Amino acid sequence: MPLRPPRLPAAPSSMSRRVLTVWTAGVVPALLLVWSWLFRFNDPDGSMGGLVDDHFFYLVRGWQMLYGDLPDRDFVDPGAPLTFALSALTQRWLGPGVWSEMAFCCALLALATALTYLCARRLSGSAVIGVMAALFQAALQPRLYSYAKLAVYAVAVPVLWRFLESPTRGRRALLAVITAVALLLRHDHGVFVGVLTA
Numbered sequence: 001m002p003l004r005p006p007r008l009p010a011a012p013s014s015m016s017r018r019v020l021t022v023w024t025a026g027v028v029p030a031l032l033l034v035w036s037w038l039f040r041f042n043d044p045d046g047s048m049g050g051l052v053d054d055h056f057f058y059l060v061r062g063w064q065m066l067y068g069d070l071p072d073r074d075f076v077d078p079g080a081p082l083t084f085a086l087s088a089l090t091q092r093w094l095g096p097g098v099w100s101e102m103a104f105c106c107a108l109l110a111l112a113t114a115l116t117y118l119c120a121r122r123l124s125g126s127a128v129i130g131v132m133a134a135l136f137q138a139a140l141q142p143r144l145y146s147y148a149k150l151a152v153y154a155v156a157v158p159v160l161w162r163f164l165e166s167p168t169r170g171r172r173a174l175l176a177v178i179t180a181v182a183l184l185l186r187h188d189h190g191v192f193v194g195v196l197t198a
Helices: 014-041 055-066 081-094 098-124 127-139 144-165 169-185 187-197
Strands: none
Touching: 014 098, 014 127, 055 081, 055 098, 055 144, 081 098, 081 169, 098 127, 098 144, 144 169, 144 187, 169 187
16 A cells, blocks of 8 residues: 655635634734733732822822812922823713722723733734733733833834834824823833834
8 A cells, every 4th residue: 555645734724814813913912901901900919909009199199180280380290290180081081089090000001911912922923922921911910000111112112113114204203292192101201212212
């Protein structure tokens, strides 16, 4: 009986490649976003929703803005006016209290987790490595007010990659906007993103 060469597995069809791309580029980051928000909001360590003393430094200034005070005019602003303004807007939209601040901060940290997955997936070419990077970031359990430390760079880095691939005027303007937003969230983030962009 003649020996036959083993059959090679069939190459994946373009339809299965499309489904895989939709899954790894859309469904997985959406699942990570929802999971990360629930993970942070449900407070696995039981410390008052994750709001520690330092968080009230930002929250109270947001409350002050809610009642008409302005940074530098009515209270000392250490270089984070947008952080205070976002806290005030959150209180106005979702209602005053700690719950709305927690929900907002958890949402931005969850968004940073999903964006970290997308960055790691793109850099490594592997969805598994992307998930591991996102889970590692979530496992660090940053304080809730640290959302800017993760979200700013998770947004800036992929935009910078796109700019390096094809430097258009629109992408340059978007990098300028991201740098300005980072500066207003906290001055050192603006410096870091500005230096990275330069």
